Amino acid sequence: MSPASNFVLGDTRAYSRDDGTPGWEALEAAVGGLEGGHAVAFASGMAGIAAIVDQVSVGGLIVIPDDCYQGVTGLVRAGERRGRWRVRTLSATETAAWVEACGEADLIWLESPSNPLLVVADVDIICAAPRKPGATLAVDNTFATPLNQRPLALGADAVVHSATKSLGGHSDLLAGIVVARDEARLHALRHGRKLAGATPGTLEVFLALRGLRTLALRIERSQRTAHELAERLVTHPAVTTVRYPGLTSHPTHAAAIRQMPAYGSVISFDVRGSADVADAVCRHVTLIQHATSLGAVESTMERRAAVPGQGHLPPTLLRLSVGIESIDDLWRDLDAALRTSQG
Numbered sequence: 191m192s193p194a195s196n197f198v199l200g201d202t203r204a205y206s207r208d209d210g211t212p213g214w215e216a217l218e219a220a221v222g223g224l225e226g227g228h229a230v231a232f233a234s235g236m237a238g239i240a241a242i243v244d245q246v247s248v249g250g251l252i253v254i255p256d257d258c259y260q261g262v263t264g265l266v267r268a269g270e271r272r273g274r275w276r277v278r279t280l281s282a283t284e285t286a287a288w289v290e291a292c293g294e295a296d297l298i299w300l301e302s303p304s305n306p307l308l309v310v311a312d313v314d315i316i317c318a319a320p321r322k323p324g325a326t327l328a329v330d331n332t333f334a335t336p337l338n339q340r341p342l343a344l345g346a347d348a349v350v351h352s353a354t355k356s357l358g359g360h361s362d363l364l365a366g367i368v369v370a371r372d373e374a375r376l377h378a379l380r381h382g383r384k385l386a387g388a389t390p391g392t393l394e395v396f397l398a399l400r401g402l403r404t405l406a407l408r409i410e411r412s413q414r415t416a417h418e419l420a421e422r423l424v425t426h427p428a429v430t431t432v433r434y435p436g437l438t439s440h441p442t443h444a445a446a447i448r449q450m451p452a453y454g455s456v457i458s459f460d461v462r463g464s465a466d467v468a469d470a471v472c473r474h475v476t477l478i479q480h481a482t483s484l485g486a487v488e489s490t491m492e493r494r495a496a497v498p499g500q501g502h503l504p505p506t507l508l509r510l511s512v513g514i515e516s517i518d519d520l521w522r523d524l525d526a527a528l529r530t531s532q533g
C-alpha cells in the first residue's frame with residue numbers, strides 16, 4: 191500500500207491515475223477473485239456505474255428495472271434528456287420481457303435483490319438469453335454480495351458493487367468495483383476511469399481491503415439476524431407488509447431460493463399508519479441509526495419515500511439494513527420504536 195501518485199520513470203508505473211497503485215491492485219485481486227473475474231476499482235459505486243453506462247453509443251437502448259438504486263435511474267434519465275440514448279424500464283419480475291429486451295438493448299441493467307423493494311430477478315434466465323452483438327449485461331450485486339450471488343458465472347458481462355456498502359462494511363469509505371472477464375471490456379473500463387479521473391483514494395482502498403477480511407463473518411451474522419427479524423416483523427401488530435427474499439410470502443421467493451444460498455442483510459417493511467408514523471419510528475430507534483447508507487456493521491434505517499427520486503414507493507416503507515449487533519438488542523429497539531410510534 192503506497193500513497194504515491196508519481197513514480198520514478200523507467201519502471202512499470204509513471205502516474206497513478208494512468209497506471210494504478212499497488213493498493214488498487216490488491217483490492218482488485220481480492221474482489222475479482224470473489225466474483226470470478228478481473229476487477230476495476232473506482233472512486234464510488236456511481237463512478238463504476240457511470241463508466242459502464244458511458245460505453246453505450248449515441249442512440250443506444252438502456253433497459254433498467256423500475257425498482258433500482260435511484261442514482262442509476264437519475265444517471266440514465268439525465269443522458270436520455272440530453273439525447274444520448276434511450277431508456278426503457280421493466281419490472282424485474284417480467285422475465286419474458288427482459289429476455290426479449292436482451293435481443294434489442296445495448297445495456298441491460300439488473301439489480302438483484304433491488305433497492306429498496308428487494309425484488310429478486312431471474313438473473314440466471316435473463317443472463318442466458320441471447321444478446322444483441324456488442325451489448326452489455328451488468329448486474330449490481332451490492333445487496334447480494336459475492337457470497338450470495340456470482341453473476342459472471344450465470345453469464346453476466348459485468349458485475350458492479352458499491353464497495354461503500356457491504357464490501358467495506360464500516361460506513362467509512364466511498365468506493366466502487368466493476369468486475370468483468372472480457373479483456374476489451376476491462377480495457378474500456380480502465381480507460382474510462384483514467385479519462386474521468388474516477389480513481390479510488392489510497393485510504394479508501396486500504397479500508398476496503400480491511401473490511402473485506404471480515405466480509406463473510408459480517409454477512410453471515412447480519413443476514414441470519416435479518417432473516418429472523420423479518421420473520422418476527424411479519425407478526426408485529428404495527429407492521430403491515432414485510433419484504434425479505436427469504437420469506438415464503440415474498441413475491442420473488444422462488445427466484446431467491448433457486449439462485450441464492452442466503453438472502454442478504456436488508457429488510458423493507460411498511461409501518462401501519464402514515465408517513466408521519468414511519469418517520470416517528472426512525473426518530474425513536476436508539477441502537478439502529480437513522481441513516482441513509484447500508485451494508486455496515488451498524489444497523490441503519492430510513493423511510494425511502496422521503497428520498498428525492500423515490501416518490502413511487504409506499505410512503506410508510508422503512509428500509510432496514512441489519513448490522514452485526516445482538517438480535518435481542520435490535521428487536522427490543524425496533525419493537526419499542528414501533529409500539530411508541532403507534533401512539
Ligand SMILES: Cc1ncc(COP(=O)(O)O)c(C=O)c1O
Pocket residue numbers: 234235236237259261301305330332333351352353354355364365366
Ligand atoms: C444498490 C446500489 N448500487 C449503487 C449505489 C451507489 O454507490 P455509491 O454510493 O458508492 O456511489 C448504491 C448506493 O446506495 C446502491 O445502494
